[in-house]
Amino acid sequence: MTKAQARDDLLARRRAMTPEARAGAADAIALHVMAVPVVARARRVACYLSMPSEPGTGPLISGLLDRGVEVVVPISLPGHVLDWVAYDPASPSVTGPLGIPEPAGVRLGAGALESCGVVIVPALAVDHTGHRLGRGAGYYDRALVGVRAPLCAVVFTHELLPEVPHEPHDIPVHMAVTPDGLFRIP
Template sequence: MTSKSDLRAELLMRRRAMSDADRRAASLAIAQHAAATPAFGRARRVAVYLSMSSEPGTGPLIEELFTRGIEVVAPISLPDHTLDWSLVEPGAPTTTAPIGMDEPIGPRLGPGTPSTCDLIVLPALAVAHDGHRLGRGAGFYDRALAGVDVPRCALVFAHEVLPDVPHEDHDLPMQMALTPQGLFRVL
């Protein structure tokens, strides 16, 4: 099996090769599929990361959640490699964290916030058929969501749903992945 670092490098290279137009179209398609997914339709509060430029964009998804009256919270990275959370407000400014991700500006809700959500949307470089997620390797989400019993959904491009990805025992599996082509459910 390919190592985590080799697979990350390959997937990141492939993402960087995508055009902005292709990424934008993928983001819109993901938002449309989310709108048709019961887990999103039933939610009252969803945790969603604010995407970086090479990732499937979360902007259209967040706009869809706002349209439906769903409260959105997003992570804030802390220096000790843990996450706090804050509300995302329509049109509110964001700031860029030292690790490169955008974060909401606002009162912090505390590290226990994910357990108050109905669904958690995570970034991923790949998701395996068994639900294992390959992230960027810092472990922020694995630590933040340990012991949290809320459905987890990764956003990935279709070519990033793979038969298998290297993983460790502490890596949290996903229950689903949204791609521009539709929803992938882990059985």
């Protein structure tokens, strides 16, 4: 299966999920991520603001903020590059060029990931060896080059697969969290 075919199939399955199923998944994912020791020790975590069809990150971000963890979220720049902003729920957000919410705030630069205890990344699927299938624009593969913090993908249970199509430039993750729990990549 090609990346394009896999993306089409996975996106169709996401669109078929009910809002209630998505909300339940978001709550379960938040509980599992918050229980991961590296997350529990982190002072700063990078996370993304989820789109409606993605596993929701709202409960996770709220839980991190309640613990006093600084959460930095991406904003997309021209050239398929990400910058990072400290998330403040009271700060206004705008819809970015990719249709993703992006908060206003001081840009922290690509180096912001160097001070993160863990980086939570979006994915359409993750396989048992840590290969992550994204949406295809390469924003995260560029941003994650050289990042030493553990990388954690968040996916629905059916998106943790034995294998996903990947290429040599794709940055693998160290773990995946689904509503059913944590999957550590061997």
